[in-house]
Amino acid sequence: xxxxxxxxxxxxxxxxxxxxxxxxxxxxxxxxxxxxxxxxxxxxxxxxxxxxxxxxxxxxxxxxxxxxxxxxxxxxxxxxxxxxxxxxxxxxxxxxxxxxxxxxxxxxxxxxxxxxxxxxxxxxxxxxxxxxxxxxxxxxxxxxxxxxxxxxxxxxxxxxxxxxxxxxxxxxxxxxxxxxxxxxxxxxxxxxxxxxxxxxxxxxxxxxxxxxxxxxxxxxxxxxxxxxxxxxxxxxxxxxxxxxxxxxxxxxxxxxxxxxxxxxxxxxxxxxxxxxxxxxxxxxxxxxxxxxxxx
Ligand code: R5P
Numbered sequence: 001x002x003x004x005x006x007x008x009x010x011x012x013x014x015x016x017x018x019x020x021x022x023x024x025x026x027x028x029x030x031x032x033x034x035x036x037x038x039x040x041x042x043x044x045x046x047x048x049x050x051x052x053x054x055x056x057x058x059x060x061x062x063x064x065x066x067x068x069x070x071x072x073x074x075x076x077x078x079x080x081x082x083x084x085x086x087x088x089x090x091x092x093x094x095x096x097x098x099x100x101x102x103x104x105x106x107x108x109x110x111x112x113x114x115x116x117x118x119x120x121x122x123x124x125x126x127x128x129x130x131x132x133x134x135x136x137x138x139x140x141x142x143x144x145x146x147x148x149x150x151x152x153x154x155x156x157x158x159x160x161x162x163x164x165x166x167x168x169x170x171x172x173x174x175x176x177x178x179x180x181x182x183x184x185x186x187x188x189x190x191x192x193x194x195x196x197x198x199x200x201x202x203x204x205x206x207x208x209x210x211x212x213x214x215x216x217x218x219x220x221x222x223x224x225x226x227x228x229x230x231x232x233x234x235x236x237x238x239x240x241x242x243x244x245x246x247x248x249x250x251x252x253x254x255x256x257x258x259x260x261x262x263x264x265x266x267x268x269x270x271x272x273x274x275x276x277x278x279x280x281x282x283x284x285x286x287x288x289x290x291x292x293x294x295x
Contacts, residue, residue, distance in 0.1 A: 010190070013217040015247075021220075026050040028249065029221040030202060036169025040138040041202065043104035044085050044171075045222065045249060049275045052250035054224055055083040055257060055267065058108040058141070060092060063115050068258035072096035075258060082267035087141060087252060090127055094135075106173055106252075107137035110157055120179060121150030125157045129164035139171040139203060146192040148179060155199065162200040173224075174201035186211040193219040205252050208239060212246040222249030227256035233266060234284050240273045241280035250274055262291045 023031035027041045027050065045052050057076065059066045069075060073096040080086060080101050087106035088097065109132065112123035123143055132140050142161050144154045158174055165172045174196035178184055186209045196204045197219050205224050209215065216223055225243040227236060236256040243251060251270060260266035269287040272278035278286070 010218070013214040015213040015217045019220070027202075027222060029197070033202070034169055037171055037202065040104075040169070040171050043138045044106070044203070046084060046275065050249060051244070051274050052085055052104075052224060053083045053267070053271050053274050054085040054087050054106060054250060054252035055079060056087040056106075056226070056252050056254035057092065057258060058088050059254060061089050061108055061111045062113050062120065066255075068255065068263070075263070077101070078264055079257065079267050082264060082271055083257075084250075085138070085252075087254075090131060090135060104138040105135065106139050106141050107132055107135060109140045109161055110143050110154075119149055121145035121148035121177065122153060123150065123157060124153075125160055129161075129168060129170070132164075132170055133168055137170060139173040140165060141173040141175055141205070142201075143175045143177050144192070144196060145177045145179070146195055147183075147188070148177070158196070158199055158201070165202075166200070171202035172200070173203040173205055174199065176204065176206040178207060184209060186215055189215045190218050193223060197221045203249075208243050208246070208248075212243065212248075216247035224248065224250045224252040227251065227253035230255045230259045233260055233269070233287060234280075236260075236266070237269055237273065237283045237287070238280040240270050241283070244273055262287070262294065265290045 019028050021031055025031045026047050027045050030041050057069055072092050076097050080103050085104040085106050089108050109127035110123040111126045113120040140161050142158045144158055145151050162172045176192045189206050189209050193204045193206050203222055208225050225248050240251050257263050257267050265287050269283040272283045
């Protein structure tokens with residue numbers, strides 16, 4: 001391992017230059033992967049736009065029942081037509097999501113903490129690769145805690161899942177956790193996203209920050225951005241617009257969709273930004289028009 005002393009600060013990100021090993025495949029960093037991986041990635045990232053709207057409703061894995069997700073069986077079928085990928089636990093998927101839905105599946109495979117713990121950074125791999133195969137998961141989501149107490153075990157979890165994923169051509173989605181102890185700076189997100197990509201993740205989920213274009217440029221796989229805590233709809237759409245403008249390959253939004261007063265229209269508005277080139281102002285104007293008589 002290199003000596004930590006005297007390390008120069010990275011600065012030449014060449015943000016204007018496109019990724020140089022794209023080949024003819026639409027997913028960043030995936031040009032050299034095999035057919036099975038590419039097939040799964042094509043169910044996540046729309047080949048026409050190269051982007052994705054992932055809908056995260058895996059919150060129950062540590063929060064239990066959450067506002068907006070009290071009845072997964074009622075909520076998910078309404079939202080599914082407006083998003084590309086459903087990100088959830090196997091319990092939620094098997095009990096409440098019809099197998100007939102065509103969406104891609106991001107299967108959460110780690111767990112181990114709950115809202116009752118102060119330190120959420122200790123997890124285990126809770127889903128075996130055989131179950132991800134049985135469920136035809138398009139990627140496996142692993143929470144990682146860079147810089148936290150549970151860093152080593154989460155890197156161990158991530159490595160196990162990536163190794164199993166390579167055996168059966170299922171991509172791994174590394175999720176950058178943030179918490180009390182972890183900064184939300186570009187310095188932290190450059191470190192965390194790059195570590196996850198170099199570990200072998202095919203997709204990384206992270207957060208928006210200042211100098212986001214540099215975070216994107218330094219990460220050789222697609223970034224999808226979490227929505228985070230519930231914001232007013234206008235602000236959430238601005239966040240979606242900024243991340244797409246900054247070079248993210250999509251969003252993986254949860255609360256800003258399912259806790260919206262109008263979740264279906266909110267998902268559609270996000271979709272307009274991610275896939276149709278709408279600005280945040282255009283998407284919000286559409287949202288307001290669609291919901292005007294129900295506000
Ligand atoms: C990440 O920690 C989990 O996937 C969360 O359940 C998800 O990211 C939360 O999404 P949001 O912050 O948009 O509600």
